[in-house]
Amino acid sequence: MLLKKVKGIHIEGRKAMSKSKHIYQDVNPQFVYIHLLQQTSPLKKLVEVGDKVLVGQVVAKREGFGEMPIHSSISGTVTAFKKVWHSSGKMVEAIEIENDTKYKNDPSVVKELNPDSLTKEELVSKMKEAGLSGLGGAGFPTYVKYMSKSPIHTVIINAVECEPYLTCDLALFKTAPEKVLKGLKYFMKAIGAEKGVIGYKKYNHEYPDLLNPLLKEYPNITLHGVKDVYPAGWEKYLVEQIVGKTYSRLPAEAGVIVDNLATAMVFADVVEQNMPLIKRAITITGEGIKHPQNFYVPIGTKVADLIHIAGGYEKGLDPANSLYIAGGPMTGRAILIDDLIVNDTLGGVIIKPLPEEKNHPACLGCGKCSDVCPVFLAPTEIQRAFESKDLDSIKKLNADKCIACGLCSHICPSHIEITDYVVRAKELLRKGA
Amino acid sequence: MARFANAKAPFVRLSDEKGKDTKTIMRDFGIGLMLIVLFAWYKNGIMVYAAGNCSFLEMMYPLVFILLAGFLAVLMEGVFFYLTNPEARTFKGLKKLLETSYGFVPGVILALLLPLYTPIWILMFGVFMTTIVGKMLFGGFGHNIFNPAIIGRVAIMFTVFGVVLAAGGFMNPNEVIYDAYGGATPLTLFSQLRTINYDALVAPYGSLWNFFLGTIPGSLGETSALVIIIAYFWFVFRKVIKWFTPLIYIAVVFLLTWLIGIVNGEAGLWFPLYGILSGGLMYGAVFMSTEPVTTPRNPLGKIFFALFVGALTVLFRYIGVFPEGVATAIIVMNIFTMPIDKSTAVIRSTGLNKKTLVPFLMLVLLLLGIMVYAVLKSIDMYTLSTFMMGGWF
Numbered sequence: 001m002l003l004k005k006v007k008g009i010h011i012e013g014r015k016a017m018s019k020s021k022h023i024y025q026d027v028n029p030q031f032v033y034i035h036l037l038q039q040t041s042p043l044k045k046l047v048e049v050g051d052k053v054l055v056g057q058v059v060a061k062r063e064g065f066g067e068m069p070i071h072s073s074i075s076g077t078v079t080a081f082k083k084v085w086h087s088s089g090k091m092v093e094a095i096e097i098e099n100d101t102k103y104k105n106d107p108s109v110v111k112e113l114n115p116d117s118l119t120k121e122e123l124v125s126k127m128k129e130a131g132l133s134g135l136g137g138a139g140f141p142t143y144v145k146y147m148s149k150s151p152i153h154t155v156i157i158n159a160v161e162c163e164p165y166l167t168c169d170l171a172l173f174k175t176a177p178e179k180v181l182k183g184l185k186y187f188m189k190a191i192g193a194e195k196g197v198i199g200y201k202k203y204n205h206e207y208p209d210l211l212n213p214l215l216k217e218y219p220n221i222t223l224h225g226v227k228d229v230y231p232a233g234w235e236k237y238l239v240e241q242i243v244g245k246t247y248s249r250l251p252a253e254a255g256v257i258v259d260n261l262a263t264a265m266v267f268a269d270v271v272e273q274n275m276p277l278i279k280r281a282i283t284i285t286g287e288g289i290k291h292p293q294n295f296y297v298p299i300g301t302k303v304a305d306l307i308h309i310a311g312g313y314e315k316g317l318d319p320a321n322s323l324y325i326a327g328g329p330m331t332g333r334a335i336l337i338d339d340l341i342v343n344d345t346l347g348g349v350i351i352k353p354l355p356e357e358k359n360h361p362a363c364l365g366c367g368k369c370s371d372v373c374p375v376f377l378a379p380t381e382i383q384r385a386f387e388s389k390d391l392d393s394i395k396k397l398n399a400d401k402c403i404a405c406g407l408c409s410h411i412c413p414s415h416i417e418i419t420d421y422v423v424r425a426k427e428l429l430r431k432g433a
Numbered sequence: 434m435a436r437f438a439n440a441k442a443p444f445v446r447l448s449d450e451k452g453k454d455t456k457t458i459m460r461d462f463g464i465g466l467m468l469i470v471l472f473a474w475y476k477n478g479i480m481v482y483a484a485g486n487c488s489f490l491e492m493m494y495p496l497v498f499i500l501l502a503g504f505l506a507v508l509m510e511g512v513f514f515y516l517t518n519p520e521a522r523t524f525k526g527l528k529k530l531l532e533t534s535y536g537f538v539p540g541v542i543l544a545l546l547l548p549l550y551t552p553i554w555i556l557m558f559g560v561f562m563t564t565i566v567g568k569m570l571f572g573g574f575g576h577n578i579f580n581p582a583i584i585g586r587v588a589i590m591f592t593v594f595g596v597v598l599a600a601g602g603f604m605n606p607n608e609v610i611y612d613a614y615g616g617a618t619p620l621t622l623f624s625q626l627r628t629i630n631y632d633a634l635v636a637p638y639g640s641l642w643n644f645f646l647g648t649i650p651g652s653l654g655e656t657s658a659l660v661i662i663i664a665y666f667w668f669v670f671r672k673v674i675k676w677f678t679p680l681i682y683i684a685v686v687f688l689l690t691w692l693i694g695i696v697n698g699e700a701g702l703w704f705p706l707y708g709i710l711s712g713g714l715m716y717g718a719v720f721m722s723t724e725p726v727t728t729p730r731n732p733l734g735k736i737f738f739a740l741f742v743g744a745l746t747v748l749f750r751y752i753g754v755f756p757e758g759v760a761t762a763i764i765v766m767n768i769f770t771m772p773i774d775k776s777t778a779v780i781r782s783t784g785l786n787k788k789t790l791v792p793f794l795m796l797v798l799l800l801l802g803i804m805v806y807a808v809l810k811s812i813d814m815y816t817l818s819t820f821m822m823g824g825w826f
Contacts, residue, residue, distance in 0.1 A: 011445065164445055319435035329444040338435050354438055355449035361533035362575030364455055367675070367730035370778070378731045378778030393775070398782040406443030413455040415448040420441050 006237050006374045008229030009407065011330075014164045018285040018292040023171040024309065025296045028101060032074050032300030033084045033094035033341045038062050039139045043070055045095060051078045056106040056276050059095055066141035068131045073278035073298035076100040087326040087346045089333045094341065097300070108274060115186070115271050123190035123271065130276035132267060136233070136260035137327060139345040142267075145259075150252045152191045156242055157184050159200040159207060159261040160226060160233035163328025166348045168281035169261045170204060171294035176265065177210040181218050183264030186271045188220065191257060196221040198261075199238050201228050230330065231374055231405045282342055284310045286325070288317045288351030303340040303349050313351060325350040330406040360415040369408035369418055375401045379408045379418045386425040391432045399425045459535050461671040465664040466541055466720070470499050472660040473653040477549050477605040486606040495653065498556070499544040505560040506540025507531065513569045534574045539563050542582035542720060545654025546713065546760070547589065550601030555593055559585040579767045580727045583760045590755075603650045618651045619644070619711040624756040629699040629815055635707055644710035655713040665719045675732065678739045679718035683709050685743025689804060693751060693811040714746065717759035727767045734770075734777035740800055741773075742766045748807040752814060 036043040043060040053059060053076065058069040076099045086092040112118075118126070127143035134140045136158060157180060161169045173180060184196045196218075200207040202225035211223060224242050226232045232241075235258045240246050247253035259267075262281055269275045280299055285292035290311030297306065307313070325332045326340055329350055340349065369379040377398060385393035402422045409419040447453035474496040482492035514521035514530050521527040543563045547556065563585030571577040589597065603618050617625065619638060626633055635641060638649045647657020668674045690708030694700060709715065722728065722742050729738050742762050749758030776796070780789045 014445075319437045322437055323440055323444055324437040325444055329442075331442055332444065333442060334437065334440045334444070336437055336439055338437060350444070352444070354440070355446070358448070358454065359529055359532055360448065361455050361535070362573070364458070364575050365725040365728070365730050366458065367725065367732070367735070370731035370781075376782050378774070378782065380730050381775055381778040396779050397775075398779075401782065404442075409441075410443045410446050412446070413448050413453065413458055415446060415454070417441050419443065 006240065008227070008232055008237065008374065009372055009411070010228055011164055011230045011410070013228070015167050018165075018283050018294055019167045019170065021171070021291075021293040023168075023175055023281065023294045023296050025175075027295060027297045027301055027305065027309065028099070029074070029298065029301045029305055030099055031079070031302070032072075032097050032099065032298055033082065033302075034059055034070060034072065034097065034300050035084070035086050035092050035094045035341065035343050036060055037086060037088075037092045038070065038133065038141075038344070039066070041066065045081070047078050047095065049078055049080060052076070053078060053097060054104050054106040056109045056274075056278060059097075062131075062141075066144055068128050068133075068141055068143070069276075070131050071106075071276040071278050072097060073300050074099045075102050075104045085335060085337060085340045087333065087335075087340065087343055089326070089335060094300070105275075109276075110274050112272050112274060118186075118189075118271065120190055120192060123186055126270055126274075127190070127267065130266075130270040130274075132263065132270060132277050133344055134260055135262040135266065135280055135344065135347070137331070137345050137347060142259065142263060145252070145257050146187075146190050148191070148250075148252045148257070151255060152193045152252060152257055153255045154195040154197060154243060154257075155184060155187045155191065155193045156238060156251075156256055156258045157187075157196070157198045157261055157264050158233055158235070158238055158258050159198055159204075160238065161261075162201070162230050162233035163330055163348075164230075165285050165350050166283050166328050167285070168283040168294045168347055170206060171283075172262055172265060172281040172296060174206060174210070175296070178214055179265040179268040180261060181211070181214055181221060182272070183266070183268040184221060185218060186267055187257070187259060187264060193257070194220060197224050197242050198222075199224045199226055199242055201226060201232065203228055230407065231403075234374065234403065234405065237374065277344065280342065280344060280346070282306070282346060283348040283350075285348065286350035286352040288314050288322050288353060290314055297342055299342055299344055301342045303342060303346075304338060306342075307338075307349070307351075317351070317353070322351060322353045325352070330410065331404060358415070363412075363414055363416055366413065368411045368413070372407045372411050374405060374407065375403060377402060377422065379422050382425050383418060383421040386421055386428065389428070391429065394425045394429050400429055402426055458671075458673055459538065461668070461673045463538065465667050465673070466538065466545075468660055468664045468667070469545055469654045469657075469716070469720075470496070470541065472647065472657050473499065473545060476647060476656065477653065481605055481607045484607055491606075495549060498549070498551075499541055499653065501553070502544035502556055502560055503537040503540040505557060506543075506564045507536040509561060509564050510534055510536035510569060513565055536564055539568060539581040539585075542654075543585040545716070546582060546586040546652050548597055548601075548603040548652055549605055550603075551589070551597050552600050555589060555597060558593070559589045561585075562588040575726055577726055578770070579764055580721050580724055583721065583764045583767075586760055587764060590760075603652065605650075608650050618756070619649060619707070620750070620756040623711070624754075627815060629694055629697055629704055631701070631703055635703065641703060641706055641710060644707065649711075651711075652713060655716040658710050658715045661715040661719050668719070668723075674719070674723035675735055677732075678723045678728075678735050681736060681739035682718040682722050682743045682746075683714065685740055685804075686714060686746055689744065689747040689807060690751075692808050693747070693815075696808060696812055697815040708747075708750075712750070712757050713759045717746075717763060721759075721763050727770060729770055729774040729777065731774065731778050731781055733781045734774045737773055737777055737796055737800075738766055738770065741769070741803070744800060744803040744807065748803060748810075752807060752810045 045060045047059045053072040055075050057072045059072045060070040076097050079098045080096040083091040084094045124146045132142040188196050245254040281296045284306050324335045326335050382399045406419050477495040478492040481487045563581045567581030567584030568577045645658045669676045687705045691705040694704035745762035746758040749761050776792045
């Protein structure tokens with residue numbers, strides 16, 4: 001169809017401030033808080049106040065669709081159930097665990113003697129028992145994808161990290177490059193795919209530099225560099241670039257499963273050490289942070305502790321005129337109180353001063369938002385339909401296809417909250433229908 | 434613990450940076466417009482002065498005339514804001530409103546659409562129609578439905594154009610002296626003669642090369658294709674306009690004019706070239722068919738808009754009563770901007786399927802219908818002798 005190829009646009013990366021830093025792994029939090037929320041499903045807690053827990057012990061479980069256990073990330077004592085901030089911008093109940101700093105492993109965490117002999121079913125059940133979920137930002141339970149009935153020929157590892165500022169995936173990768181290949185190998189085995197591809201941004205030469213020497217032992221795995229554009233890390237874009245096919249809802253339609261780089265690295269540990277998902281990498285960065293850097297921390301750590309290690313806020317930072325962003329700057333959320341807790345999907349916290357206030361004119365109708373939209377919507381038309389609460393038109397204009405990538409607001413020369421209009425139109429559609 | 438500010442994603446925006454916001458777009462547009470203004474001044478002021486046909490003060494007149502239109506537009510907007518908006522009662526508030534209203538631009542565009550010797554009171558009337566009726570009454574910048582400058586131009590054309598012509602009209606002093614064309618612009622001549630003949634249409638003005646350079650009589654800004662093409666490249670380079678809109682518009686006019694020539698026994702390429710170089714076509718294509726507020730926003734809509742404007746321009750120009758078709762075609766299509774925008778947005782986001790095929794085919798058929806009608810009708814117009822003219826439409 002006319003002009004229908006996702007091009008994406010180049011966005012200044014601003015990654016330099018945290019990119020070259022080594023990943024900081026020695027965080028020793030006094031307390032961790034395990035949110036009783038995974039994606040949008042509330043979790044059922046399986047411990048009581050006063051219980052002793054070990055690293056990797058099951059403390060809660062997700063029920064219904066995507067059911068799986070959630071594990072303690074440290075060893076210590078359950079001291080309370082508290083409401084704490086979650087990266088979704090809401091307060092969520094959490095299990096507070098006091099750290100005994102011994103990091104004693106649960107008896108279930110044992111070294112797998114012969115990981116190569118595991119069958120498909122055993123690998124998928126390991127994913128489930130480890131509570132493995134997508135670490136890229138959506139937090140979708142991984143094992144659900146691997147129960148797909150459609151034939152899968154390729155597993156793609158998404159190492160693109162197209163959001164500006166964030167560098168945690170790259171930093172984590174550099175600590176143990178081979179883990180990615182191992183994780184990918186197990187992923188391929190779990191679904192019976194014959195090909196594995198690692199997609200990365202071309203300018204991140206670390207990926208080929210570190211992986212090419214190792215690839216000899218992994219004959220079915222290749223690397224694929226993509227352009228430095230946003231949203232290159234979007235599943236559909238990546239699948240289109242690598243496989244040359246597109247799909248309407250799930251990558252499985254194109255015979256592909258896409259997983260995040262960090263998820264693959266965790267999966268290597270899940271298979272070989274039986275260590276569940278208890279840690280994640282996170283970037284603490286932004287113009288408002290003294291020494292921006294990357295961390296690899298137990299899930300449930302207080303972000304304030306990490307900011308403290310990163311040298312605290314820049315001198316003279318006025319919180320009332322600054323943003324505290326949970327997640328990437330394109331799709332993240334402004335958090336009002338700086339009391340956030342690391343959860344499984346939080347890839348970064350960015351502190352930056354608010355931009356200078358400007359006198360912005362009305363929409364002039366330049367149409368740049370339609371031009372950049374990766375799903376070919378007409379955001380201004382959806383806004384018009386939303387303002388008149390015209391459900392029928394919102395539906396016809398395909399508002400539900402919006403992936404909330406933020407490009408329309410990004411490019412708008414008049415600073416209109418156009419992404420927000422489309423997202424709200426989408427919500428209206430969901431509620432109304 | 435500290436309290437932070439609230440805002441909505443994304444937190445990285447081009448509009449927060451210097452040189453990527455609407456202000457820059459309007460500035461770049463202004464620079465392109467200034468090229469045209471300078472050429473109009475060169476052709477109607479400096480060249481005439483160099484030939485010794487006017488005094489120094491008269492040389493400045495074209496420039497003063499154009500800038501005056503801009504200032505009048507800002508002034509009228511200021512008065513309008515003062516009367517209707519309580520915020521504008523202070524100097525600071527008024528400045529803020531005027532800063533985001535860009536009143537200067539439609540004023541200048543209007544002046545460039547007018548003949549040199551338009552009396553000042555008519556200019557004031559035109560600017561009033563442009564900025565107050567065409568723009569502010571619709572809600573100001575970004576809300577107008579019609580291209581404001583064309584509203585002004587059409588208002589003058591339909592009411593007091595005789596006065597403009599009587600006051601001196603299009604001819605600058607150079608052209609009055611070397612008048613080989615009976616005081617007519619190419620398109621006026623064409624609509625009087627109703628014949629497709631190189632010797633009658635082009636020869637009086639020298640050659641088509643003069644059409645390209647712009648040394649022929651016409652409205653202030655519309656004559657020079659060369660300068661307009663330079664402005665086009667500047668706009669595309671600065672991403673002020675979409676590159677394809679003017680090209681599609683001009684291509685449609687070129688092809689249809691060629692077809693009209695062929696069915697009327699004149700297959701030479703000079704006729705379609707004459708068609709796209711005469712009158713306000715180039716100016717309209719680059720400066721008005723791309724005007725963001727009053728034209729569709731999504732790319733597919735822009736393509737359809739350009740196709741329709743092209744077809745209508747030919748229809749109005751070769752079949753209608755008035756010599757010029759650009760202004761009327763654009764203003765007619767402005768009415769359909771919203772429906773085109775919406776239907777093409779649906780087509781573009783869903784792709785061609787059972788549901789969208791019908792509106793898509795309807796748009797295409799309507800377009801083809803206009804084109805075929807224009808070509809067929811032209812056979813009546815130009816193959817019969819000119820005295821039959823009056824009764825045939």
